[in-house]
Amino acid sequence: MNIVSDPTPALKGTVLSPEANQAAALATATGLLTIDLDAIVANWRKLEKTAVPAECAGVVKADAYGCGAVEVSKALASAGCKTFFVATLDEARVVRDVLPRASIYALDGFFQNTGETYAKIDCKPVIGDLNELAEWDVFCRRSGWNGGTALHIDTGMNRLGLTIAEAQGIIPRINAGDHGITLVMSHLVSAELVNHQTNAKQLSAFREIASLFTNVPASLSNSSGIYLGAQFQFDLVRPGAALYGVNPTPEADNPMQPVVELKARIVQIRSVERGETVGYGGTWTARRPTRLAIVAAGYADGYFRAAGANDGTRGAEVVVAGKRCPVAGRISMDLTAIDITDLPPNAVRRGHMATLIGEGITVDELAHHFGTIGYEVLTNLGRRYARIYKGGNAPPRIADATAEQSAADGKPAEGVPTLTGKSAA
Numbered sequence: 001m002n003i004v005s006d007p008t009p010a011l012k013g014t015v016l017s018p019e020a021n022q023a024a025a026l027a028t029a030t031g032l033l034t035i036d037l038d039a040i041v042a043n044w045r046k047l048e049k050t051a052v053p054a055e056c057a058g059v060v061k062a063d064a065y066g067c068g069a070v071e072v073s074k075a076l077a078s079a080g081c082k083t084f085f086v087a088t089l090d091e092a093r094v095v096r097d098v099l100p101r102a103s104i105y106a107l108d109g110f111f112q113n114t115g116e117t118y119a120k121i122d123c124k125p126v127i128g129d130l131n132e133l134a135e136w137d138v139f140c141r142r143s144g145w146n147g148g149t150a151l152h153i154d155t156g157m158n159r160l161g162l163t164i165a166e167a168q169g170i171i172p173r174i175n176a177g178d179h180g181i182t183l184v185m186s187h188l189v190s191a192e193l194v195n196h197q198t199n200a201k202q203l204s205a206f207r208e209i210a211s212l213f214t215n216v217p218a219s220l221s222n223s224s225g226i227y228l229g230a231q232f233q234f235d236l237v238r239p240g241a242a243l244y245g246v247n248p249t250p251e252a253d254n255p256m257q258p259v260v261e262l263k264a265r266i267v268q269i270r271s272v273e274r275g276e277t278v279g280y281g282g283t284w285t286a287r288r289p290t291r292l293a294i295v296a297a298g299y300a301d302g303y304f305r306a307a308g309a310n311d312g313t314r315g316a317e318v319v320v321a322g323k324r325c326p327v328a329g330r331i332s333m334d335l336t337a338i339d340i341t342d343l344p345p346n347a348v349r350r351g352h353m354a355t356l357i358g359e360g361i362t363v364d365e366l367a368h369h370f371g372t373i374g375y376e377v378l379t380n381l382g383r384r385y386a387r388i389y390k391g392g393n394a395p396p397r398i399a400d401a402t403a404e405q406s407a408a409d410g411k412p413a414e415g416v417p418t419l420t421g422k423s424a425a
């Protein structure tokens with residue numbers, strides 16, 4: 001069957017005011033993802049203070065751990081962050097577009113035929129292999145590019161990085177000067193476990209090799225590494241997860257501020273009799289007459305199936321009308337049932353929002369229910385939610401859910417929150 005195209009050509013090309021856009025986006029949104037740029041900046045400042053006199057970079061790979069590389073990079077830069085790490089060249093391009101002067105490193109390194117792009121973006125590869133280094137050198141010699149590179153030395157991760165012996169082989173080049181190496185770095189295996197023996201081993205291996213790279217800044221620590229003490233901080237620290245509110249010290253209280261709040265719309269409220277089951281597989285049985293709120297978020301939104309509940313196991317909790325309520329049954333692709341029987345009868349109505357992250361539910365708590373870590377929760381945050389950015393340098397803003405509309409509008413009006421959805425994010 002043919003689908004008739006949109007019969008309302010009158011609406012085509014209509015440009016809504018930012019206020020109307022905001023209202024429309026909020027009215028239709030089934031989920032609201034709020035990212036607090038002020039909290040990200042506060043977290044960065046705290047890490048910077050902890051690491052001083054080391055420089056504090058910002059890791060904004062994977063779209064700033066799902067929080068939006070453009071918005072986060074701009075906010076960090078205006079707080080004074082000068083060095084940024086991304087994983088890929090495409091991510092570097094996104095950061096460069098908004099930060100013409102920042103120093104940008106790409107962690108995945110150099111591979112064939114990317115030299116021109118590195119130069120064009122003015123991005124430095126993090127090189128972790130001698131072949132890569134040789135290819136980079138050829139490119140630099142032929143093109144005259146001298147934008148610099150980091151050298152990654154492996155001290156136990158066995159992922160990327162030159163061996164210690166290979167790194168020692170570079171020392172004559174360092175001593176000869178004009179070597180093009182702007183940073184020497186390694187990466188910690190178990191930094192979040194304070195007493196893990198690998199930390200001390202990696203520290204002493206890195207300290208020794210880094211000391212041979214005369215006058216080259218050194219970097220070892222990710223978020224958790226910063227909290228292992230001053231000797232782990234060297235010249236530059238590379239926090240990612242802690243910026244976004246994940247606890248870098250999981251054995252102790254979280255020193256960071258929460259950054260992400262996630263709310264999803266209640267699309268239906270229904271009652272089930274005692275003995276009835278809820279959801280796919282019928283794995284959860286009502287043990288009393290039960291009221292359910294059906295919330296418009298599911299595993300396609302990054303609300304992992306692992307957080308479901310069955311007759312033997314409790315799942316995640318959601319805050320409804322200010323009170324924690326448990327998930328009932330399996331989590332579906334787009335929907336999740338919440339047991340709201342313990343709420344007062346009129347506490348909540350269809351159309352209200354339930355809080356999936358926030359109001360005391362942390363990314364780390366949710367990660368526990370998902371059987372994973374906060375990093376994976378953040379990098380899977382759904383693309384269907386309307387995004388609201390709070391704080392940062394500018395007044396709160398909402399970018400419209402359609403990129404074309406935002407573009408047509410030019411910049412959002414002063415004081416109007418900006419909401420970005422799917423494409424714009």
Ligand SMILES: *Cc1c(COP(=O)(O)O)cnc(C)c1O
Nearest residue numbers: 059187222223238239240241242
């Ligand atoms: C991702 C990454 C970081 C940031 O780690 P967090 O644990 O998120 O702070 C630092 N360095 C390297 C090499 C990384 O890959």
